[in-house]
């Protein structure tokens with residue numbers, strides 16, 4: 001076996017791992033196998049390399065691409081005026097720099113053939129277009145969809161999630177299937193960009209992160225109607241007044257919004273070659289439909305391997321070092337981890353995949369450390385709405401908003417008319433109803449008298465303050481000094 005995998009070596013310091021590596025001649029297993037070609041996997045690669053720079057790492061990417069980031073797929077790539085954007089996948093990032101969706105160029109990995117996988121002892125190897133279909137945690141092997149079995153020393157499950165579909169979706173005739181799609185990948189972007197370029201009328205079903213971002217982005221290119229059951233955009237996350245205000249802004253960006261509209265039927269009209277969405281007893285026809293109704297974490301591989309699955313949140317259960325079983329680690333959207341500040345959680349956001357991946361990678365390479373860092377997340381809904389957030393943002397919690405102007409919802413009701421004979425002068429005048437305008441503010445989410453979440457609406461660069469608030473370590477005097485903690489993975 002690869003010498004660095006021997007248990008006594010795992011506990012030693014970094015220098016010892018490097019020295020031991022020099023003694024390796026022909027390893028009979030891959031030192032590290034990372035299943036999944038997303039953010040968590042790529043970040044784990046960097047985490048391993050921080051500890052063990054010459055480590056042999058095999059990345060198994062189910063898509064036909066090497067690791068890439070997803071956030072620009074519903075934002076920046078759509079705002080590009082470059083007609084070639086679907087081929088080069090470059091975008092202008094928040095620093096104004098032209099950057100690629102891919103973390104590294106394909107030729108920076110050693111691309112290997114899934115049918116011919118042999119450990120050599122060092123270097124990053126990448127298999128694309130093949131999925132891991134079986135995991136044996138006792139024999140320490142992963143089997144690929146072509147039947148190849150790969151022995152590993154340590155394995156990471158970073159398989160992300162799969163978009164949910166609607167009940168009627170699979171029953172649609174074949175002609176309609178390509179018109180009713182989910183959205184998560186580069187290939188999904190390429191297909192939807194082609195639809196938008198033809199000026200088709202697109203319906204986006206879902207009022208969450210993806211549905212809202214994508215609707216605003218698509219409105220720059222084509223006609224869009226967003227359909228969802230809640231009272232406003234992001235209503236499961238934002239307090240009601242903010243969800244309603246946000247909906248008005250989304251409409252100003254050109255999106256027709258059908259809120260309070262649960263889709264009760266999805267059909268195909270062969271005559272017009274359109275998709276019919278029924279909601280509130282009314283039928284609406286569209287050329288194309290994007291279903292954005294959340295994801296299911298990809299845990300089948302783990303379930304089949306006998307790993308514990310969180311019955312409530314649906315992720316793979318890991319300890320504080322992101323280890324599910326000995327030598328088996330997990331990171332990203334598919335993980336149910338214990339957050340020491342906020343309790344058990346599963347987080348479907350980029351920064352959690354970056355940090356979780358890095359932590360898992362370092363743990364895999366023999367530098368375990370509890371994953372105690374609070375990740376942040378962000379979203380943009382057109383040029384007027386951008387927010388950063390941390391912790392648990394659940395609109396069913398009590399919220400306290402601090403805004404430049406007081407929201408109407410927080411204004412006390414006008415006092416009842418003075419009773420007959422009462423001294424009218426003693427009744428205070430109703431405060432004038434302020435104009436609802438939530439351009440800038442902070443919303444705190446409270447559970448059991450404790451702040452568990454913080455939304456910074458159109459306020460940037462204060463996530464470290466939010467982190468301290470959540471951890472109860474906030475020093476008010478520091479509030480204006482702190483930089484943003486968002487991380488770039490692009491090499």
Ligand code: FAD
Pocket residue numbers: 035036037038039040041060061062063069070071072073074130131132133158159160161183184185210298301331332333334347348349350351353376377378379380
């Ligand atoms: P993924 O990125 O999904 O990667 C998992 C990969 O594993 C996939 O490529 C999948 O094909 C592959 N895979 C699955 N099973 C197997 C298998 N058995 N074998 C091999 N490979 C497999 N978050 C934010 O905080 N801010 C944003 O602005 C933001 N924007 C987003 C925009 C879009 C369009 C989407 C879809 C998500 C966005 N997110 C955002 C969420 C963020 O991208 C995810 O939280 C993050 O991608 C999770 O990383 P991951 O590595 O866990 O999973």
Ligand code: NAD
Pocket residue numbers: 074166205206207208209210211212213227228229230236262263292293294295348349350377378379380
């Ligand atoms: P989500 O969980 O944010 O939102 C799900 C939405 O689905 C709900 O708001 C609801 O409106 C809708 N929904 C659920 N059941 C429905 C039904 N039967 N009919 C109609 N609508 C229904 O998930 P999403 O918006 O689909 O996003 C997909 C994934 O991508 C998530 O993991 C999300 O976190 C991630 N994402 C994150 C960001 C970000 O952090 N800025 C941006 C885009 C995507």
